[in-house]
Amino acid sequence: MKKIILVFGVLFITYFLNAQSTIASSGADASGDGTSSYTIGHLFYTPNNQNNSLIVQGVQQSFAFQVLSNSEFLLENLILLTYPNPTSDKIIVSNSNNRFHGNLKYPLFNIQGKHMISGLIKEQNTQINIQHLSNGIYFLKVTKQNV
Template sequence: MKYSSSILYFICSFFITSSFTEILKAQNIVSTAGDHFKNNTAQLSWTVGEVTIETLSGTSNILTQGFHQTNLIATAINEILDLGFEIKAYPNPTQDYLILKISKDKLNGMQYKLYDMQGKLLHHKLIEESETEISFKDLVPSTYLIKVIEMNKELKTFMIVKQ
């Protein structure tokens, strides 16, 4: 009897310990293939062999089952408006400054906003003249977005490369 209780104790200890080590390895997976790629603007992870995935939604919670738990960021694509006037940004690529040229007589309430690729607002200013010079001297070489806005309505977005 004493011998069988020792064996039972050993078996229970083994399963508890192995279960605990599996919890510690929760971020690992055994699959046939997979990889992870990352650069300055995006990252991609993929895995072959996932049998089932599912996303369940409640009133205040979302549960996602699967190898990859994503951080999904949606970006709206605005429809192209017929403005009746032109908005140009040049030179692109640029080094020190950018000219924003708007062929409209009245620029009431028009402004530009300069963002980095992470969506951080770097600078904004009212547009008071048909040609506005925007300084890029203090910015590191990268890609930036300039949004032209009139009365809280986005008119045009430019992707500007600073060399």
């Protein structure tokens, strides 16, 4: 009986202690303008929100920023109009920029992401026949062909 009370007492006391324990793979102390100690490999962590800031104890948060650039990248403006919406028989894609005629292709997807039809936008006003498709919501994706 004394063993049960002892085990219960130890569990009860450790429940109310605010001690931290962890299994860490590495750690050290860092100093500069202030001091900090850190560990790597925490299994548990506690976030603290104070004064519009967030401190996450026990989690190493790294940020890596990379700048990608391409000197040959040219910004091209393409204005397309699709109408009528809603429709039951055809969609008209109106391309106002003559430079892109014949260089644009499209796939049409249903709401589940299944490819339904695809084709080329060859004229200023290209008609896409959708009479054979069931009623629903569809997504039209227009991309420039690799020419």
